[in-house]
Amino acid sequence: MVSIRSISVSPGSLIPADLPWIVQHREDRCTLCGRCTAVCPTQAIHLAYRRQRMPKLAIGGGLGNEYRTFMGIRQRTDVEHKCIGCGMCAMVCPNEAIAPEPNPNDNRLRFLSNQKGDAWKRGGRRNVRETNLDRLVFTRISMLTDPALDAGRHEFELNTILGRIVPPEEFLRRKANNEWIPPVREIFPFIIGSMSFGALSPNMWLGLLQGVAYCNEVLGIPVVMATGEGGCPPWVLKSPFLKYIILQIASGYFGWDEIIRAIPERQCDPCAIEIKYGQGAKPGDGGLLMWYKVSKLIARLRGVPEGVDLPSPPVHQTLYSIEESVMKMIQTLSMAWDFKVPVYPKISGSISAKAVLNNLVRNPYASALLIDGIDGGTGAAYNVSMDAMGHPIASNLRECYLDLVAQGKQNEVPLFAAGGVGKNGNVTQNGMALIMLGASGVHIGKYVMQAAAGCLGSEKNRCNVCNLGICPKGITSQNPKLYRRLDPDDVAQRVVDVFMAIRTEMKKIMAPLGRSQSLPIGMSDAVGIADADAAERLQIRYVC
Amino acid sequence: MCRLALKTATDPFSPYSILEAMEAMQEGFDGSGLGLLLRGIDFSDYNYSKKRPILSGIAHTEAALHRLNAFMEEKGFELKYDHEFETDLSEIEAREDRYRYLTRVYSLPGAWDGFDQEEVEKHLMLTRLALRRDGEDHGNDLTVFSFWPDVAMIKEVGWPLAVGKALGLDDDRIQARVVMAQGRQNTNWGINLYACHPFFIQGVATMTNGENTAFIPIKDWLTGMNYPGYIGYQSDSEVFAHILHYCLKQLKLPLEAYKHVITPLKTEELERHPQGDFLVGLRNATRRLIIDGPNCVIGSLPDETCLLVMDHKKLRPGTIGGKPGEWAMASEMCGVEAMIPDRDRSLDFQPMRENTVVVPPDRKEYKIWSQFDPFPFPLAA
Numbered sequence: 001m002v003s004i005r006s007i008s009v010s011p012g013s014l015i016p017a018d019l020p021w022i023v024q025h026r027e028d029r030c031t032l033c034g035r036c037t038a039v040c041p042t043q044a045i046h047l048a049y050r051r052q053r054m055p056k057l058a059i060g061g062g063l064g065n066e067y068r069t070f071m072g073i074r075q076r077t078d079v080e081h082k083c084i085g086c087g088m089c090a091m092v093c094p095n096e097a098i099a100p101e102p103n104p105n106d107n108r109l110r111f112l113s114n115q116k117g118d119a120w121k122r123g124g125r126r127n128v129r130e131t132n133l134d135r136l137v138f139t140r141i142s143m144l145t146d147p148a149l150d151a152g153r154h155e156f157e158l159n160t161i162l163g164r165i166v167p168p169e170e171f172l173r174r175k176a177n178n179e180w181i182p183p184v185r186e187i188f189p190f191i192i193g194s195m196s197f198g199a200l201s202p203n204m205w206l207g208l209l210q211g212v213a214y215c216n217e218v219l220g221i222p223v224v225m226a227t228g229e230g231g232c233p234p235w236v237l238k239s240p241f242l243k244y245i246i247l248q249i250a251s252g253y254f255g256w257d258e259i260i261r262a263i264p265e266r267q268c269d270p271c272a273i274e275i276k277y278g279q280g281a282k283p284g285d286g287g288l289l290m291w292y293k294v295s296k297l298i299a300r301l302r303g304v305p306e307g308v309d310l311p312s313p314p315v316h317q318t319l320y321s322i323e324e325s326v327m328k329m330i331q332t333l334s335m336a337w338d339f340k341v342p343v344y345p346k347i348s349g350s351i352s353a354k355a356v357l358n359n360l361v362r363n364p365y366a367s368a369l370l371i372d373g374i375d376g377g378t379g380a381a382y383n384v385s386m387d388a389m390g391h392p393i394a395s396n397l398r399e400c401y402l403d404l405v406a407q408g409k410q411n412e413v414p415l416f417a418a419g420g421v422g423k424n425g426n427v428t429q430n431g432m433a434l435i436m437l438g439a440s441g442v443h444i445g446k447y448v449m450q451a452a453a454g455c456l457g458s459e460k461n462r463c464n465v466c467n468l469g470i471c472p473k474g475i476t477s478q479n480p481k482l483y484r485r486l487d488p489d490d491v492a493q494r495v496v497d498v499f500m501a502i503r504t505e506m507k508k509i510m511a512p513l514g515r516s517q518s519l520p521i522g523m524s525d526a527v528g529i530a531d532a533d534a535a536e537r538l539q540i541r542y543v544c
Numbered sequence: 545m546c547r548l549a550l551k552t553a554t555d556p557f558s559p560y561s562i563l564e565a566m567e568a569m570q571e572g573f574d575g576s577g578l579g580l581l582l583r584g585i586d587f588s589d590y591n592y593s594k595k596r597p598i599l600s601g602i603a604h605t606e607a608a609l610h611r612l613n614a615f616m617e618e619k620g621f622e623l624k625y626d627h628e629f630e631t632d633l634s635e636i637e638a639r640e641d642r643y644r645y646l647t648r649v650y651s652l653p654g655a656w657d658g659f660d661q662e663e664v665e666k667h668l669m670l671t672r673l674a675l676r677r678d679g680e681d682h683g684n685d686l687t688v689f690s691f692w693p694d695v696a697m698i699k700e701v702g703w704p705l706a707v708g709k710a711l712g713l714d715d716d717r718i719q720a721r722v723v724m725a726q727g728r729q730n731t732n733w734g735i736n737l738y739a740c741h742p743f744f745i746q747g748v749a750t751m752t753n754g755e756n757t758a759f760i761p762i763k764d765w766l767t768g769m770n771y772p773g774y775i776g777y778q779s780d781s782e783v784f785a786h787i788l789h790y791c792l793k794q795l796k797l798p799l800e801a802y803k804h805v806i807t808p809l810k811t812e813e814l815e816r817h818p819q820g821d822f823l824v825g826l827r828n829a830t831r832r833l834i835i836d837g838p839n840c841v842i843g844s845l846p847d848e849t850c851l852l853v854m855d856h857k858k859l860r861p862g863t864i865g866g867k868p869g870e871w872a873m874a875s876e877m878c879g880v881e882a883m884i885p886d887r888d889r890s891l892d893f894q895p896m897r898e899n900t901v902v903v904p905p906d907r908k909e910y911k912i913w914s915q916f917d918p919f920p921f922p923l924a925a
Contacts, residue, residue, distance in 0.1 A: 146755045146838050147859040154857060157810065161828055168795055171829040175822065175923050184828055186811055408768025411832045514757030517807060517856050518834040522761040 012115070014077040018108035020461055021085035021100040023075040029097035032071055036089035036098050041470040044083040045098075048074040073098060079115050085462040088472040102460060113383075120383040121290075123466025123476065125446055126281070126375055127387070129459040131420050132394050132534055136433035139528040139543055142514030149516050151507035156516045158506050159222060160189040160441045162272055163342040164367045165412050182367065183340050185271050188215075188223045189519055190431055190502050192495075193418055193443030194248045194274060194346070196228030197255070198289045198298045198310070199379035199466065201483035203491070204453055204475045209236065210488055211452065211495020212244045221499050224271045226443065229287045229312060231255015231301050237262035242270050248346075249333065250276035251286045252312030254302040260336075269341045272367065273333045277316070277325075277356075278348030280376030280393070280419035282385035286312030290380050292469035295478035326359050326366065334365045342367030349373040349391030349419060357400050361409050368414045370443065371396055375420025377446040377457075379476055380467030393419040394437060398538045401438025401522060410522060414440035422447030423459060427498075428505035436523045437538060449475055452494040453486060546741060546753040546875070547727040548862075550842050551883045552850045553870040554907050556586040556719035563708040565882035566727050569875065576728050578704040579740040581749050582696045584721030584848055590625045592694075596649050597668055600697040601675070601688035602737070603644040608685040611678060612646075619671065620653025630712030637702045645711060646688075647696050647718070668692060669746050669773050676738075687737050690744045694846075696720075699740040722844050726751045739778035743785035746773065747846035750788055752781040753875050754860040758836040759783060765832035766790070784841050787833050792845070798920050799851065800913055801826070803900045806835045807856040809915050817916065822924035842873050852901040864901050864910055865892040871903045871910055 016022045023045055037045050054066040075083060083100050090099035113120040143149070163184030166174065174181055192212065197205055208225055215223040229250035236242060237259060247270045249256060278284070289298070289310040299306040316325055326345060333343045344367040347356055353371055360366035373393025378386065397417045404410040417439040421430045423446065431442040449455035453475045456463040466476040474486035510516060513526050520526065528543035529535050535542035547569040549562055559582055585592060599616075603609035616623070627647040633639040656664060672691035679686030689697035696718070700707045704727045708714065726741040741751035756762070759780035766774040766786050771794070774786050784806075791797045791805055808827040814820040827834075837855025840862035844850045852862045852873045864873045865880040865887050872883035880892065891910075895901050898915040 140757075142755055142757050146757075149857070149859075155810075159811075161831065165828050165831065168826070168829040171825055172795060172797075172923060175825065181825060405764045405768055408765065408770065410768065411765060411829075514755065514838070515836045517836045518758065518831065520758070520761070522764060523758065525760040 012079065012112050014079075014108060014112065016075050016077060017103065017105055019075075019077065019082050020103055020107050020109060021083040022103050023073070023083050023089070024099055024101050025073040026097045027070070027072050029095045030073060031095055031097075033094065035092040035094070036073065039088045039092045039472065041086060041088065041465060041472045042081050042084055044076050044081050045073050045089060046076060048072060079109065079112055082109060084465055085460075086456045086472050087462075121380060121467055122383055122386070122464050123379050123381070123468075124457045124461075124464030125377045125386070125423065125459060127459050127461045127464075128375070129424060131375060131423055131430075132392065132529070132531070133420060133430040133433055134424055134426055135529050135531065135534070136429070136527050137529070137543065138432070138436075138509055138513060138526050139541060140526040141512050143512055146514060149511040149514060151504070151511040154511070154516055156507050156510060157518055158188065158503060159186045160519050160521070161185070161414060162187050162344075162368055162416075162441070163414070164364070165414075167412065180339060182365070183342050185224075185342060186222060187271065187441070188221050188499065189435060189441035190223070190427070190499070191246070191416070191441055191443045192223065192225035192448050193445035194226035194228035194246070194276070195379070195445055195449075196230035196248075196287070196289070197232060197301060198230040198293055198478070199228060199476055201471070201474055201477050201486065202297065203483045203486040203488045205233075207453070207486070207488035207491025208448070208495060209241060209244070210492035211499075213241055214492060214496050215499050216244055219496070219500065221503055223499050226274055229254055229276060230289065230298070231258050233301070234258055234262055238265045238267065240267045242266060243268045245270050246272045246274050248274040248276055249329075250312055251314065251316045252310065254304070254310065254312070257303050258301060263336070269337060272342040272344060273337065274370065275329050275333065275343065275345045277345050278350070278372065279346070279378060280348050280372030280374055280390050281378035282381035283348035283350060283389045284314055285381060285385050286314045288312070288380040288467070290467050290469070292467075293476075293478045298478055322356055323359055326356070326363055330363060330365045339365075344368035344370060346370040346372060349393055349396040351391060353391070353396055353400055354403050357403060357413070357415075360413050361404070361407065366413060368416055368440070369400070370416040370418060371400065372443070373417070373419025375423055376418055390419075393417050393434065395537050397434060397439055398437045402539065404438075405522070410438070416441050416443060418443035418445070427451075428502050428509065431502075432506060432509045432520075433527055436520055436527045437540070438522045438524075440519070440521055448495070448498065451498045453491050546751070547879065548741075548751050548753055548840065548842050548873070548875040549725045549879045549883060550723065550844065550850055550873040551871070552722045552844070552848065552903055552907060554721065556584060556721050557723070558713065558716050558719055559723045559725070560708050560714040562723045562725045562883060563705050563713070565879060566704055566725055568878040568882035569727065574728060575703045576735065577701045577740050578699070578707040579726040579742055579751065580698040581690075581724040581742045581744065581844070582718065582720035582722070583694055583844055585694055585696055586719045587625065587627065588717045588719070590649070592625070592649060594694050596624060596651055597691050597693050598696050599646055599648045599650060599688065600690045600695070601646045601686065602642060603646060604641050604685040604687070605643050608679065608682065609644055611682070612675065612686060615675065615678065616650060620655055621650040623648060624651050625649035627718065630715055632710045632712070635702070635706050635710035636700065645698065665746050673772055673775070692744070692747055695744065695747065695749070697742070697744060699737045701735060701737075722848050722850060724749060724751055724842065724844060736778045738776055741779070741781055743779070743782045745785055745789045746793060748785055748789040748792060748843070750785040750841050750843035752784050752839050752841050754838040754840065754855070756780040756783065756835060756837075756839060758834065761832055762787070762835070781839070784835070784839070785843070788843060790833070799845070799849070799902065800900060800920055802851075803853050803898070803915055804919070805830045805833050806853070807897070808834060809898070813916070819919040819924035823919060840875055848905045850903040852895060853899070854895060854897060856897050858897045861894050863892065863894050865889070867891070868908050871907060873901070
C-alpha cells in the first residue's frame with residue numbers, strides 16, 4: 001500500500017500553472033536525447049523517473065496492482081529555476097516534443113520573486129507591448145498635389161548631424177576670424193545605442209562592429225554605435241574603426257583607463273563622447289554589471305577584480321548640480337580630444353529634461369542631448385526601476401524640441417531620442433515619427449539585439465535574463481561556452497540587412513511626404529494620431 | 545498649380561501685356577486669383593521719384609482708409625500721389641469687400657532724415673507691418689502688400705486677365721520695367737490675399753509654384769528668429785522670400801548663396817568643391833532652411849536683378865528666354881513664348897538643378913551660375 005505523504009507546502013510553493021511559462025512536453029514524441037535539459041539556461045526542466053500504478057482486477061487472489069516506471073521531462077517550479085520562455089528547448093528538440101507556452105492564468109510568481117530579501121532584478125525591457133510610437137501615422141501625402149518622389153529611383157539625403165551647430169551669423173563671424181567651429185559628424189539617424197562591452201559578449205560586439213564597418217565602408221550608410229559604459233577593446237581604440245564608435249563615459253568610469261592610455265596611439269578620433277547621466281530603463285540607477293558577467297577579460301578592461309558586482313553610482317561624482325557637472329565634464333572631455341570630438345550627455349526621460357536642455361543650450365561645448373525614454377532596455381536593473389520609473393519618450397522629446405523652437409535654437413543642439421524605438425518591430429516607423437516630432441536621430445538597442453542577433457526577449461517577459469550571463473543565444477554572456485553559439489559574421493550580416501532595410505523604409509516614408517533633400521526633423525505637420533489627448537499633448541493632428 | 549511669369553525689360557511696359565501672355569499658361573489656372581508685382585515704375589500722370597516709398601494694398605472699407613490716412617499722417621508721411629484705378633468692380637468677385645485699391649506714393653517723414661539706409665529700410669518694413677496689424681485688428685479691413693520705393697503690388701481673387709481689366713491695367717497709366725505675375729490664389733489652403741504670390745519683404749520678392757514640403761520646419765526656424773518681418777506664412781511659399789531676404793540682408797551673403805542654402809550640394813559633391821569646407825559649414829548652419837520642393841522660385845531684387853532657381857530634383861522646371869534688353873522667366877516655355885515672341889530662341893534655357901539664372905540690372909545677357917562653380921565670397925576662399 002502506498003503511504004500518504006504529508007502535503008509539502010510552504011508560502012513559496014508553486015505549481016507550473018503559477019509560472020509565466022509552462023513547459024509543454026509530449027512524452028509520445030520524446031526520445032529522451034537530453035538536449036533540452038542541457039541547453040535550458042535556468043535548468044527549468046529535468047529528466048525525471050516516475051512510477052505509475054497499473055490497477056488490475058485480480059480474480060482469485062494475489063496482488064491486485066502492477067507498477068510501471070517511465071521517464072519524462074518535468075518542469076521545476078522553484079523561483080530560481082523558473083522557465084523563462086526562451087524556447088531554447090524547442091529549438092534544439094529534434095522531435096518537436098517540447099516548447100514553453102505562455103501562461104494565460106495569474107502569474108503568482110510575481111509575488112514570490114523577491115527571494116532571500118532580494119528585490120527582483122532582471123535584464124531586458126519593460127514588458128509593455130503598447131506604445132504610442134506605433135500609433136503615429138504619416139498623414140501628409142504630398143504626391144496628391146505634386147509630382148511624386150520615387151523611393152526606388154530618386155536620391156535621398158537621409159543623414160543627420162551630430163554636433164553643435166552655431167547660428168549662421170555666428171558661423172560667418174567665426175569663419176571670418178578663423179575661430180573654433182564646433183565639430184560635427186554626419187551620421188545615419190538610426191544609431192546602435194549604448195550597450196557595453198561587459199553587457200554584450202565579445203562575439204556580439206565584434207559582429208556589431210563588423211556590420212557597422214561594412215555599412216560605412218561598402219554601403220555608404222554612415223552607421224555608428226555607442227559603447228555603453230565599460231570601455232572598448234584596446235584593439236578597437238587603436239584601429240581606424242574608432243570613428244564609428246561613440247565612447248560612453250558613465251558614473252563608474254569603467255574602461256576609461258584603457259581609453260585614455262590609447263589616445264596617443266589612436267589612428268582617428270571617435271565619432272563622439274556620450275556622458276551618461278541617466279538611462280531610460282532605470283532612471284536614478286547607475287549601470288549594473290552583475291558578478292556573473294565579470295569575466296577575466298571584462299575585469300581587465302574595467303580594471304576590477306573578477307567575479308564582483310559592478311554597480312556604478314547613480315550619478316557622477318562631479319554632479320553637485322547639473323550646471324556645473326555639464327560644464328566640467330563636457331569641457332574636460334572636449335579638451336581631452338582637442339575640441340575635435342562632439343561631447344554630449346545622455347539623460348533618462350524626465351519632466352526635468354528641459355532643465356538639462358536649457359543648460360546645454362547655453363554651453364558652447366555641448367554637442368547634443370540624448371533622451372532615453374521609459375521603454376529603453378538594459379542588461380540589468382531592478383524590476384521596479386524598469387517597470388515604473390521614467391518618462392515615455394514621445395512627449396518628453398516633443399516638449400524639449402518645442403522649447404528649442406520657441407528659443408529659435410532647434411538647429412543648434414540636436415536632440416536624439418531613445419527608449420522603445422522598434423519595440424514591436426516597427427523600427428523605421430517609430431524612428432521617423434520621433435524625427436518628425438523633433439529628434440535628429442534615434443538610438444536603437446533592443447531592436448538591434450533582436451533583429452541582428454536573434455535575442456529571444458520580448459515584451460511578454462520572455463527570457464530577459466541578460467543580467468545573469470546565461471543568455472541562451474550568447475548575446476549577453478561572458479561565458480565562452482555560450483557566446484561561441486553566436487557567430488560574429490552572422491551578426492554582421494544581419495546588422496547590414498537591418499540597416500539596408502531601414503534605409504529603404506525611410507525612403508518609402510519620405511517619398512510620399514515629398515521629402516528627399518533633408519531629414520524631415522520637426523516636420524510635425526506630417527504626423528497624426530488617432531488619440532485626441534495624445535495629439536494635443538504632442539501638438540500634432542488628431543486623425544480618425 | 546501656380547503659373548509664374550516674370551518679364552524684365554530696359555523700357556517700361558504695361559503689366560497687362562504680361563497678363564495677356566499668361567493666358568498661354570491657362571491650363572494651370574483655376575480662376576482663383578492674381579498676384580502682381582511691379583518694379584521700375586513709371587506713372588503716366590506723375591513724375592515719380594524713385595526714392596519715395598509706394599504703399600500697395602486694399603482698403604476694404606472707408607473707415608479703414610480713414611484710419612490709414614490718420615496713421616500715415618501721424619507718422620509724418622506725406623501723400624504725394626494716389627493712383628486712381630479705373631476700376632470696374634462688377635468684374636471683381638469680392639467686390640462687396642473692396643473699397644479702394646491703394647497705390648500711393650509718400651514722402652518719408654522728416655524725422656527720418658538722419659536715418660541711414662538700413663534704418664530707413666527697417667522703419668519702412670515696420671510701418672508696413674503696423675498697417676497690416678491694424679487691418680488684422682479690425683476684421684481684416686485693411687490689406688497691405690508692400691511699402692517700398694519703386695515697388696507696387698496687386699493681389700486679387702479671380703481670373704488674372706479679368707482682374708487686370710477690372711483694375712484698368714490695360715490703360716497703360718502704370719508701366720514697369722520688371723513685372724512678376726502669378727495666376728492663382730493659394731487654393732491648397734484657405735483663400736487669403738496675403739497667401740497669394742509674389743511675396744515681398746524689404747525689396748526682396750519671390751514667387752513659387754509647387755508645394756513646399758519642408759514648410760513647417762522652415763517656418764518654425766524663421767519664426768524663432770523673432771525678426772519682425774518673418775510673419776504671415778498663410779502660404780507655404782512665403783518662406784522662399786524670407787530665406788532670400790535672410791541670406792542677402794541678414795547674413796549679407798552674395799545672391800549665389802541662396803541656392804547653396806535652399807538646395808545644398810551633397811557631402812561627396814562638396815568634398816570635391818573648391819570651397820567645400822566653407823559650404824559644408826554653411827549647409828550645417830542653415831540646415832533648417834533646406835527646401836524640399838517641388839518648386840521653381842522666381843524672384844527680383846531692389847536693383848532689378850531677377851533670378852530663377854529650382855528644387856534639387858527639378859520637379860518644377862523653370863524656363864528663361866528673350867533677347868538683350870528684354871528677358872522673360874516663366875514656369876512654362878509657352879509663357880516665355882507669349883511674353884517675348886520675337887526673341888532669340890537659341891538663348892532659351894531650362895536651368896539644371898544646380899543652376900541659378902540671374903538677369904542683372906543691365907539686362908544685356910543672363911548668367912547661369914552653377915553651385916559647382918567657385919563660390920564668390922572672400923570668407924569661403
